[in-house]
Amino acid sequence: MRIGELARRSGVSERSLRYYETQGLLPAERTPGGQREYGDWAVDRVVRIQTLYAAGLNSRKIAQLLPCLKDLDGRPSASATPQLVAELSSExxxxxxxxxxxxxxxxxxxxxxALAAGMDAK
Known part of the structure; x- marks a missing residue:
């Protein structure tokens, strides 16, 4: 899918998706014309990124964490280091x-x- 469709399906702006790519959070394939293309997996990835940002993590921490999360085959592609586990525990x-x-x-x-509702009833 192209970036516009990913933006619609994930509810995230195209600008944010481009930012995620520059931060190494969302890899994109390129067409011969240079347009970004994503697989269906990208919707789930964007939702995860948004959730992690909402939790207060920065893009550097998210980039470290994403490979440790389960991917489409149900297995992480990397394991978390003890330092990352400690940092995430603090978070x-x-x-x-x-x-x-x-x-x-x-x-x-x-x-x-409750107090205001009780006052209105009098």
């Missing part, structure tokens, strides 16, 4: 802290909403 702890903060914020909002 996981950071994310857990963010989740805890968000849960607390939600609980506070629930209290305010």
């Amino acid at each position: 996981r702890e950071r994310i857990n802290g963010l989740i805890a903060d968000l849960v607390l914020s939600r609980d506070v909002l629930d209290e305010v909403i």
